[in-house]
Amino acid sequence: MTDAAERHPFLLTRLDSAITWAQKNSLWPFGSGLACCAIEMIATAAARYDISRFGMELFRASPRQADLFIVAGTVTNKMAPIIRRLWEQMADPKWVVAMGNCAVSGGPFPTYSVLQGVDKIIPVDVYIAGCPPTPQGLLHGLMILQKKIAGSHPTKEILHPDARRTD
Amino acid sequence: MAFQEIELNMGPQHPSTHGVLRLKLTVDNEVVRAVEPVLGYLHRGMEKLWESLTYPQIVPLTDRLDYLAAVSNNLGYVLAVEKLMGLEVPKRARYIRVILAELQRLASHLAWVGFMANDIGAMTVLLYSFEDREDILDVFETYCGGRLTVHGIRIGGVPFDMDAGVAGMIRRVLDGLPKRIADIENLLDDNRIWLHRTRGVGVISAADAMDYGLTGPPLRATGVPWDIRKEIPYSSYEDFSFDVPVLAGGDVYDRYLVRMREMRQSAQIIRQALDGLPEGEFQAKVPRILKIPPGEVFHTIEAPKGELGFYVRSNGTDKPERVKMKSPSFINLQCLERMCKGNLFSDVVGILGSLDIVLGEIDK
Amino acid sequence: MPEELTDRPDLLQVAEALRERFGDPVGAVAFEKGELAVRVRASELPAAVEFLKIVRGFNALNDMIGLDRHPAPGEGRKRFSILYQLYRFPGRLRVRLVIDIDEGEAVPSIVPLFKSAGWAEREIFDMFGIVFRGHPDLRRVYLPEEFTGHPLRKDFPLEG
Numbered sequence: 001m002t003d004a005a006e007r008h009p010f011l012l013t014r015l016d017s018a019i020t021w022a023q024k025n026s027l028w029p030f031g032s033g034l035a036c037c038a039i040e041m042i043a044t045a046a047a048r049y050d051i052s053r054f055g056m057e058l059f060r061a062s063p064r065q066a067d068l069f070i071v072a073g074t075v076t077n078k079m080a081p082i083i084r085r086l087w088e089q090m091a092d093p094k095w096v097v098a099m100g101n102c103a104v105s106g107g108p109f110p111t112y113s114v115l116q117g118v119d120k121i122i123p124v125d126v127y128i129a130g131c132p133p134t135p136q137g138l139l140h141g142l143m144i145l146q147k148k149i150a151g152s153h154p155t156k157e158i159l160h161p162d163a164r165r166t167d
Numbered sequence: 168m169a170f171q172e173i174e175l176n177m178g179p180q181h182p183s184t185h186g187v188l189r190l191k192l193t194v195d196n197e198v199v200r201a202v203e204p205v206l207g208y209l210h211r212g213m214e215k216l217w218e219s220l221t222y223p224q225i226v227p228l229t230d231r232l233d234y235l236a237a238v239s240n241n242l243g244y245v246l247a248v249e250k251l252m253g254l255e256v257p258k259r260a261r262y263i264r265v266i267l268a269e270l271q272r273l274a275s276h277l278a279w280v281g282f283m284a285n286d287i288g289a290m291t292v293l294l295y296s297f298e299d300r301e302d303i304l305d306v307f308e309t310y311c312g313g314r315l316t317v318h319g320i321r322i323g324g325v326p327f328d329m330d331a332g333v334a335g336m337i338r339r340v341l342d343g344l345p346k347r348i349a350d351i352e353n354l355l356d357d358n359r360i361w362l363h364r365t366r367g368v369g370v371i372s373a374a375d376a377m378d379y380g381l382t383g384p385p386l387r388a389t390g391v392p393w394d395i396r397k398e399i400p401y402s403s404y405e406d407f408s409f410d411v412p413v414l415a416g417g418d419v420y421d422r423y424l425v426r427m428r429e430m431r432q433s434a435q436i437i438r439q440a441l442d443g444l445p446e447g448e449f450q451a452k453v454p455r456i457l458k459i460p461p462g463e464v465f466h467t468i469e470a471p472k473g474e475l476g477f478y479v480r481s482n483g484t485d486k487p488e489r490v491k492m493k494s495p496s497f498i499n500l501q502c503l504e505r506m507c508k509g510n511l512f513s514d515v516v517g518i519l520g521s522l523d524i525v526l527g528e529i530d531k
Numbered sequence: 532m533p534e535e536l537t538d539r540p541d542l543l544q545v546a547e548a549l550r551e552r553f554g555d556p557v558g559a560v561a562f563e564k565g566e567l568a569v570r571v572r573a574s575e576l577p578a579a580v581e582f583l584k585i586v587r588g589f590n591a592l593n594d595m596i597g598l599d600r601h602p603a604p605g606e607g608r609k610r611f612s613i614l615y616q617l618y619r620f621p622g623r624l625r626v627r628l629v630i631d632i633d634e635g636e637a638v639p640s641i642v643p644l645f646k647s648a649g650w651a652e653r654e655i656f657d658m659f660g661i662v663f664r665g666h667p668d669l670r671r672v673y674l675p676e677e678f679t680g681h682p683l684r685k686d687f688p689l690e691g
Contacts, residue, residue, distance in 0.1 A: 112691025
């Protein structure tokens, strides 16, 4: 049956669009609020900037129930193994947003205890710069993520599991 | 059947620990026997970093300490440096600093009440208080461009003058404030569930509080009327008349009430400062390359979280020899175990919320 | 701002009492920028703190600060200093006790006198490697247990 589907790529792309439409409009963030950026993340979820119009108001406390990992704040060397374990606990498909200069590249802290960027331990999809990024900045980054999701091909991952990201 | 004590781990990733705090709880059935906080998950090495930066370069980094009340940290550090320099700051700048600091206290307390109520289960309050806080952040954004990490106070004064536009915005915020505080109080003050979860919970006596070095609203809720703004006034606080709310219960409910009443007092101070804002310079003359002759100074202020102090030691160069920050949250957190012992496991979240800690300040 | 200790009779009294009580040399008494700093011997520290707390009513330990003078401590000076900021409430009195210690020298803990010293001493141990004798639970407070080195020492690089 999969061969038949592959002979009609049109069907797969329609299915792709449907799946990605559902995914990008109902991302459930796992708010890993580490430092100052967490406050701006919460402000984005509050009444004025209202992240729920993007379908993301359900911030899950458990990584098992979330599909978007927003790393908001400084990742220290002590916290790094925990961030990695939390990311591994999330089920596929999952996306990671590095919010704020500290998560992007260590921020203003080139010190002995700060990990210089969370992409050293987990793969990042969208980098949002700012210290902290304003809620508008975070929303812009999330919209870029939505665009990225819209351009992905979930059916290919289902049909060809080896192509799935496993790092 | 014999019950045994269980060790539970709370955090470092947890929605109610106000940051990356790890608590090792030992519980016997539902009663807490021991609490051991494990810190350092946000230790960024700030004090080491400050030794390699110039005095003005350190000011924006202090924003990241207590990130809910950035201006207070700026003020604490800048006042210590100015004391070390022996610099006299013009009166207009001092009044503007008071306005900014008290606005920041309002913003910090509004965020605190939202978080604490959310932790205990009253989620509505979070959305209301954050909306009110947004109006105050608008004022900061108009004044100096920053919402959260504001950098609104510089060595020698303030970065910008306070013009009629910003003053008007502040007055509008103050006009709407009593109703907003009343809204939150109506939801919580006499709420049966709130009272059940906060009255008589997490009690600490005044003697214990002084021994543990508790400062700020948790101390004033045990009956000790210690407020640095009245004790050792700084930045012209002696010009303003305001009360210091003090209650004697020492429990979570009294800590909540003290902060709510402090908000009203802050509004009063801001109004007095705006009405009495003197003419003059908003910045003193500070050399572009600031070198301070050797000396040391320890200065404290009343930040929203408690007594915030900075020890600054200079060595004649443009970089400090040592800067140490006395963190109120770090010291207040020490008595968490004392407050939680004997209470129910589900009260830990409420007690932690009432202490109003910020991990950026604890871990530096 | 008062320039001389004689302008502050309350602080002058404390300085005199410390000097009288702990003999000569109690060390230097310095009064700069309105702040009183008294240097005492490390072995006399608990007695000095107890005297200030019980007899003179200094009921609050504001902070403990560690200092590292490496690489140039100066003539006959020891490498580290620890500063104890004490405060009397009510009374608006603030005093700073200073002790000088060498590398490897242990300091008596003041946790029995002020519980707030518990974590403050752990922090100084973590950052400087100074051991506090008699501390109920001396371990690192910020850095992981397996971390080697003490970051706030002047010979520890910023990047680690």
